[in-house]
Amino acid sequence: MMDRLARYERLSGGGQKKEEIRIRGLLIDKASRRVFVNDKEVAFTTKEFDLLTYLASNPNRVFSKDQLFEQLWGMDSLGDIATVTVHIRKIREKIEIDPSNSQYIDTIWGAGYRFKV
Template sequence: MTRILIIEDETTIAQLERDYFELNGFSVDLCHTGSEGLKLALQRDYSLVIVDLQLPGLDGYELCRRLREAKEVPILIVSAKNEEIDKIRAFNLGADDYITKPFSPSELVARAKAHLARYERLLAKKEPKASEEIRIRGLRIDRASRRVYVRDREVAFTTREFDLLEFLSTHPNRVFSKEELFERIWGLDSNGDIATVTVHIRKLREKLEADPSNPQYIETLWGAGYRFTV
């Protein structure tokens, strides 16, 4: 499921946007301040971010600038500021689209879908064909045969362990929360518990690391999630 972030301090508008996106099959996170929104946008893997410009604390312009410096995620501005100079400034800071209030929720969803489709096409052009083998220091992952070699010794992994390792190793240096990993590997419809992510990370470390208490491959970022380092 496509996950988006809405950063909007007007609760009624934020809930309206969320309802329309959820009706169209999106997973939505809401926050109401610029600083909280930037923190979430940098920590989590969103497909699209919707930003109001007049936010308490960190305003939408600065949020847009910092987010664009760090990520290529589509950014849509939804704002009551309707002067041309406001739009030009937002586009110069990295926004992909600008919608003025009051707006049509259906049009907002349609524009979001269009930007998501465009970004997917761009990424498809940029990304090389996935390698069948991943080599990182003393680790070798054969994706075709689903075999893992640690310091030239084959180590057995369960299906879920391999899926989790493959996902993390193909997204190096990115932070994923437990919730995101559970959704990606087990799926939203799974009957499992999110605590299984912690258990599987521990098992991966036991099989990968020379010293599991001092992991070199899978780092824990307290309060944020896990990161596979290369």
């Protein structure tokens, strides 16, 4: 019976893994737009989720504030890059044990931010 169920799930696509990112105690479920920190769900705004997901989907790559703003807000920054800084701070407060000693998002001074793996 288990063989039939496993075969059915494999053929029907029911056994496919959800699109998620797991890094240490962090789980980002892209399909349901939910974030879990150490198995506890944490609420995120739309832009916070999008920014976290974008960085986590491109680990160890440095993005300038301008690049992040343009990617997520879809326009030139024109002085609005402080928005990125505020969102990064809020994300850190939600996912980090100690936001001042980040284990996920590094600030690369003079360059931007990097999600470290």
